Amino acid sequence: MEVGHQPVMPDEVLGTLAPQPGSLQIDATVGGGGHTERILEAASPDGRVLGLDADGAAVERVGRRLSRFGDRLVLRQANFSELAEVAPAAGFGAVDGMLFDLGLSSFQLADTDRGFGFRAGGPLDMRFDTSRGVPAAELLATLNADELAALFRRYGEEPASWRIAKAIVAARSTTAVGTAEELAALVERVVPANPRLRRRTHPATRVFQALRIAVNGELDALVAGLAAAVDLLRPGGRLVVLSYHSLEDRIVKQFLNAERRGCICPPEAPVCVCGHSPRLRLVTRPSLTPSEAEIDANPRARSARLRAAERLAA
Numbered sequence: 001m002e003v004g005h006q007p008v009m010p011d012e013v014l015g016t017l018a019p020q021p022g023s024l025q026i027d028a029t030v031g032g033g034g035h036t037e038r039i040l041e042a043a044s045p046d047g048r049v050l051g052l053d054a055d056g057a058a059v060e061r062v063g064r065r066l067s068r069f070g071d072r073l074v075l076r077q078a079n080f081s082e083l084a085e086v087a088p089a090a091g092f093g094a095v096d097g098m099l100f101d102l103g104l105s106s107f108q109l110a111d112t113d114r115g116f117g118f119r120a121g122g123p124l125d126m127r128f129d130t131s132r133g134v135p136a137a138e139l140l141a142t143l144n145a146d147e148l149a150a151l152f153r154r155y156g157e158e159p160a161s162w163r164i165a166k167a168i169v170a171a172r173s174t175t176a177v178g179t180a181e182e183l184a185a186l187v188e189r190v191v192p193a194n195p196r197l198r199r200r201t202h203p204a205t206r207v208f209q210a211l212r213i214a215v216n217g218e219l220d221a222l223v224a225g226l227a228a229a230v231d232l233l234r235p236g237g238r239l240v241v242l243s244y245h246s247l248e249d250r251i252v253k254q255f256l257n258a259e260r261r262g263c264i265c266p267p268e269a270p271v272c273v274c275g276h277s278p279r280l281r282l283v284t285r286p287s288l289t290p291s292e293a294e295i296d297a298n299p300r301a302r303s304a305r306l307r308a309a310e311r312l313a314a
């Protein structure tokens, strides 16, 4: 049986985007197509969606699964950091709604050849787009202990980053740490599970998050994607972002606040010199989280946080 991906906070996403017939929407992270499918249904009979994903396998799968929407769904394999070029080229230069559902999908997690899950026995890759960049195993094999520790601290906020980095460097002098399974077991040996959190969080969660963020340049892509999104939204158009950990949520929150305030001068500046005017109004203040019922039905939703804003007239 094929694994599915349950879209997170679908009612809140749809309620906020409120897609109308005839509207144009962008799903910047199409994944399994769960949100896209609902947007297309809500925007019937003629609303259109541009669906992007860095992962070619996701784009192919969604193309097959949602073929019934015909040319109302346009799909592109692209990183959302390239939105500013990709969207206008696909005929989506000014849109009514834009969704970012960050991170990885259940399809990617379940694919043991890609190294996203702790029990994946295949190579530790972790790239969303397998045609570009450097797999996670290569970082583990080539970075020195200082660099590894800095990576785990910066992108995983991992308190035991130095101990883990040293253990990786020691282990690789005899055998490579080449699979997700090997890395998870190594971290578990160095940082045993906290018994209070045992059932909820694997001890390697932060290390895996850090590697995935580094391999995919996720935080830089988010900054570029959000900036492009605001430029592409029509006045009244809405931006919805679902994030899953504090590093990405912090970027979203700071971005929305800066665009809401208008002035982006540093706080110590005595007078405004940036000449920037507000371009967004916050729709969720401060943010929404999933209901207990949704978390029970879909544990992946547990850490989700939804922030949304509306584009003001220029």
Ligand SMILES: C[S@@+](CC[C@H](N)C(=O)[O-])C[C@H]1O[C@@H](n2cnc3c(N)ncnc32)[C@H](O)[C@@H]1O
Pocket (backbone or CB within 6 Å): 005, 006, 007, 008, 028, 029, 030, 031, 032, 033, 034, 035, 036, 052, 053, 054, 055, 058, 078, 079, 080, 081, 101, 102, 103, 104, 105, 128, 218, 221, 222
């Ligand atoms: C959480 S899933 C999206 C699930 C989707 N909303 C659904 O309902 O099925 C996130 C997807 O975003 C993709 N992704 C992550 N970062 C990306 C980026 N910078 N550019 C394009 N796609 C990205 C991943 O490959 C993954 O398929």
